[in-house]
Amino acid sequence: MNYLADSSRYDNMEYRRCGRSGLKLPAISLGLWHNFGGVDVFENYRDMLRTAFDKGVTHFDLANNYGPPPGSAEENFGVIFKKDFLPYRDELVISSKAGYLMWPGPYGEWGSRKYVMASCDQSLKRMGLDYVDIFYSHRFDPNTPLEETMGALDSIVRQGKALYVGISSYTAEQTLEAVKILKELGTPCLIHQPKYSMLDRWVEAPTPAGSLLDVLGDKGIGCIPFSPLAQGLLSNKYLNGIPEGSRAALPHGFLQESAITPEVIEKLKALDTLAQQRGQSLAQMALAWLLKDQRVTSVLIGASRTSQLLDSLESLNNTNFSTEELNKIEEILA
Numbered sequence: 001m002n003y004l005a006d007s008s009r010y011d012n013m014e015y016r017r018c019g020r021s022g023l024k025l026p027a028i029s030l031g032l033w034h035n036f037g038g039v040d041v042f043e044n045y046r047d048m049l050r051t052a053f054d055k056g057v058t059h060f061d062l063a064n065n066y067g068p069p070p071g072s073a074e075e076n077f078g079v080i081f082k083k084d085f086l087p088y089r090d091e092l093v094i095s096s097k098a099g100y101l102m103w104p105g106p107y108g109e110w111g112s113r114k115y116v117m118a119s120c121d122q123s124l125k126r127m128g129l130d131y132v133d134i135f136y137s138h139r140f141d142p143n144t145p146l147e148e149t150m151g152a153l154d155s156i157v158r159q160g161k162a163l164y165v166g167i168s169s170y171t172a173e174q175t176l177e178a179v180k181i182l183k184e185l186g187t188p189c190l191i192h193q194p195k196y197s198m199l200d201r202w203v204e205a206p207t208p209a210g211s212l213l214d215v216l217g218d219k220g221i222g223c224i225p226f227s228p229l230a231q232g233l234l235s236n237k238y239l240n241g242i243p244e245g246s247r248a249a250l251p252h253g254f255l256q257e258s259a260i261t262p263e264v265i266e267k268l269k270a271l272d273t274l275a276q277q278r279g280q281s282l283a284q285m286a287l288a289w290l291l292k293d294q295r296v297t298s299v300l301i302g303a304s305r306t307s308q309l310l311d312s313l314e315s316l317n318n319t320n321f322s323t324e325e326l327n328k329i330e331e332i333l334a
């Protein structure tokens, strides 16, 4: 059946300005790392994408290597884009990245101009797009001059293949350097995509350059935390073992069973109790907790089914925390 987007799709979503740029992103964005690959079910991921857009989620995040197999998430997205989203292209912010291993040989990963520019071309072809809205350097390359990697991002924008550029998982110091180079090139850094959740708070940690969050706030760069639910740990699903079909149970899932320790479970149980007192699920509270900081432009969630997506979207109904609640969370996470 032809897809017609819900006419009320902009009624309930909150849109936040991405740093000091002109671009706004939905407070919740959807990533296609897991559950949209060649091993997954077409009707399931199509329904998630349609539902997301119907609820005002205008931002879909991809990368060259998402699958498995690598590249298949972009291919599958391309099929659905053509069938369902073509009329809505100007309402969507689509991102992709290059940095991790994509093809064999010396030019298939990291940050050389050779790799980054070829990878962008490949991503556009797989998705059937003329341009992406944001193109990222997926990881810092210690063996390539940063000027070369940032120069490749700048060229991609000048060639009309991306509108904005971003960086992912760069430290505070690397971020400052990248931001400076990009500014000199005339293509400002729009956004940083770091791993950030209640269970992984490296972005808050002080460094000689300041914390990454402080650097992003000072420089007017957006922040879009990935794995905000710690790959599903920050939900009630692992409180009593590892359920069948969950990411920790999947052979190709990135979440390792070894991450689910008794100490983590104890914290999750205490957080779950607090979430219930707030009238939220643990997943909803974990997302709301990130969104309380206005430097966080959007949280980049994953989902394996539409019901999870709908559950996570409900987090926007309560993003306020009392001082007591915040103190309690610090106590639990300590």
Ligand SMILES: NC(=O)c1ccc[n+]([C@@H]2O[C@H](COP(=O)([O-])OP(=O)(O)OC[C@H]3O[C@@H](n4cnc5c(N)ncnc54)[C@H](OP(=O)(O)O)[C@@H]3O)[C@@H](O)[C@H]2O)c1
Binding pocket: 030, 031, 032, 033, 034, 035, 061, 062, 138, 168, 169, 193, 225, 226, 227, 228, 229, 230, 231, 232, 233, 235, 236, 237, 245, 246, 247, 248, 283, 284, 300, 301, 302, 303, 304, 305, 307, 308, 309, 311, 312
């Ligand atoms: N830049 C980078 O290097 C990088 C790295 C990783 C991810 N990312 C981006 O970030 C996106 C999100 O990462 P992620 O998938 O790890 O995010 P996440 O939101 O932390 O985890 C998603 C998983 O949590 C579970 N889940 C989601 N909503 C739930 C809910 N309401 N209740 C219970 N369980 C729920 C599902 O697990 P089950 O599958 O077990 O049901 C889902 O697959 C990726 O798709 C990608 O776009 C970027």
